[in-house]
Amino acid sequence: MTESLAWLKSRIDAFPEIAIVLGSGLGPIADAVTDAQVIPYEEIPGWPRSTAQGHAGKLIFGTLEGRRVVVMSGRAHFYEGHSIDQVVLGVRVLARLGARQVMLTNAAGGINLTFHRGALVLITDHINLQGANPLRGANDNSLGPRFPDMTFCYSPRLRELALAQASRIGVPLHQGVYACLQGPSYETPAEIRYLRIIGADLVGMSTVPETIALNHMGVEVMAFSCVTNMAAGITNEKIDHEEVLETGRQVREQFIRLIRAVLPSL
Numbered sequence: 001m002t003e004s005l006a007w008l009k010s011r012i013d014a015f016p017e018i019a020i021v022l023g024s025g026l027g028p029i030a031d032a033v034t035d036a037q038v039i040p041y042e043e044i045p046g047w048p049r050s051t052a053q054g055h056a057g058k059l060i061f062g063t064l065e066g067r068r069v070v071v072m073s074g075r076a077h078f079y080e081g082h083s084i085d086q087v088v089l090g091v092r093v094l095a096r097l098g099a100r101q102v103m104l105t106n107a108a109g110g111i112n113l114t115f116h117r118g119a120l121v122l123i124t125d126h127i128n129l130q131g132a133n134p135l136r137g138a139n140d141n142s143l144g145p146r147f148p149d150m151t152f153c154y155s156p157r158l159r160e161l162a163l164a165q166a167s168r169i170g171v172p173l174h175q176g177v178y179a180c181l182q183g184p185s186y187e188t189p190a191e192i193r194y195l196r197i198i199g200a201d202l203v204g205m206s207t208v209p210e211t212i213a214l215n216h217m218g219v220e221v222m223a224f225s226c227v228t229n230m231a232a233g234i235t236n237e238k239i240d241h242e243e244v245l246e247t248g249r250q251v252r253e254q255f256i257r258l259i260r261a262v263l264p265s266l
C-alpha cells in the first residue's frame, strides 16, 4: 500500500474528499467527472490489475457536483486470485489520500422477490460468506483497531441522505442486506434459498471486503447494488454475465442521477 500511496501522492493534482467505486457495467459514470486526471492502474506501482470484463481499470481524479472526487473504475475481486489484502488496497489508498466518505457500487443478484432486474438497492447490512476477512493477520494499528465494530458499517447518516435524495429526484431506491460470496461461479438455486433464509436480499462477489477495511479506518461507507439479474432459480433462466453487464448499462443513467444528487449533501 505504501508504494501505491507514495506514487499517487506525487502525481495527483487534487486530493479527493469522496471516493466512488464502480461495479460491473457502471464504468461510464466516470465520464461525468470534470477536470479529470485519469490514471490507468498499470501505471500505479503495487496496484492490483482488474481482469473482470466490464471493469475499466483506472482512477479518475476530478470534480463532480462541486466535490473533489476520485472514481475507481474497476476493482480487484477475490475470485480473480488476488489476496484479500490486494482486494482492499485500492480503497485503503483512496482513504489515505483523503476520502472520508466512500460510495461503493456493485452488480448483484436479486434474492428478495420484491426486487426486479434493474432495481437500485441501498445496502443496509451484509453477510460475509467469502471465507476471508481483510483484517486477518497482525493488526496495523495505524489503520484502525484490532476488533472494529460493524454495527453501523453502512453509515445510517449516509443511508438517510441517500433515501431522501432518491425520493426527491424520483429514483426508486430499495433497501436490502447483501451477501458476499467468493464466486466466480454464480450460486445454485439451493444456495439462493439458503441465502434467503439467513436474511439476504442480494448476492454478489464484492463490496464487503472494502466495507470492512474502510470501517476499520473510520471511513463512512454508503453502498448501492444494481440488481442486474434475479438470483439463480428465481426465474427459469440461466444467469449470463452479458445480461449482468447489459442491465448495468440500462440503469447507468439513473445511477448517475442518484450519485449526483447525493454528492452535494455529503
Ligand code: HPA
Pocket (backbone or CB within 6 Å): 107, 108, 109, 110, 186, 187, 203, 204, 205, 228, 229, 230, 231, 232, 239, 244
Ligand atoms: N450472483 C452473484 N454475483 C452477481 C450476480 C449473481 O446473481 N449478479 C451480479 N453479480
